[in-house]
Amino acid sequence: MLYERTNPIGLDLIIHKAQKKIYAALTKKWDKDLDAYPRCYVLEDESEKRTVEHYISKNEYSGNLIVSESDKFFFTAEDDQERVNNIQFETKVKLYFILDLKFIYPDEPGRCDSKVLADVVNAVDRSGGFTSEYTIVTDYQSVFDSFFYEFDNIQPYYCFRIDLNTIPYSIDSIC
Template identity: 35%
Template sequence: MNLTKTNPIGLDIVIDNIQSKVYELKDLWEVDLQGYPRCQILTNNNKKTIEAYLGNNDYSSSLIFAEQNKFFVLAGESIEHVSNNYYKTTIEIYFMLNLSEIYPDIKHRADEEVRVDVLNVLHTIPNINVFKVEHNSDKVFARFNNRISQTFEHEYTDDMQPYHYFKVLIDILEYDINQTSCN
């Protein structure tokens, strides 16, 4: 399932394009893959979650645990003006994957193989710059670990076989905030 936005605008058009390309990895990997668009960091009872808006004031359950092969996007906390209606920002794409399902015939840990697959897809997308891949669980979730009084609703497990967590940081070099799209 690839949960996409209907009629995205501005930054969400860029994210929709990235999400569509990454979702095509399900065919290469021959697995069920869950794709989520720009998600929100929510706090409830001092517990943090990352959830996708499903519509009708309904959100997904927390995406911070590995019950399926999935990826989701968090937008940067700021956007920077480039010129006229053009802006730039940084986004993060989080991956939570079961390596044994994706590469069942590889005997070693296939973490590098899945990261290379993702990077090869991302490098085909214009107007973005992949500038960092983080794959240590503490690094992947570092954005949240520094908030002392708040913790995740679900504890993420160590990045151990068969699971692999990583995030890709991407500069969106320039996008038109007024661009529209019809799906």
């Protein structure tokens, strides 16, 4: 399911366009539906547990997205937005994936994480809005670094993060 932000502008518009293109490419390639979230928010509870959650509406959030339920991807953008000239900004965006490999390639005899990663990289490269220089983080403890998560058993899930740099964008761009 594609969860879209209403009337995105600026950074949210860059993410919105990439989210739609990545979703379309991967659901077509895999012939499977994914949960595709826009920019999500880092929340901290009273015990200082940090979670990533999708804003639904009226101060209502989805609950922690870092769980091994459903195949999904989501974005966060916690870094500063730096001004590069009079009208443009740039920042870093993190794109997270939690995917059940057996769901995506059920007939594959071995663990197909490299195949899935290649599919994702191709989709991200065609999504626009980001530079071609980025980092892929695959060690699952590093992927979610400071966030709270509980996986009873990570297998057959493949969790990874892509650290992206935006191309310069207008902070109030609506088209």
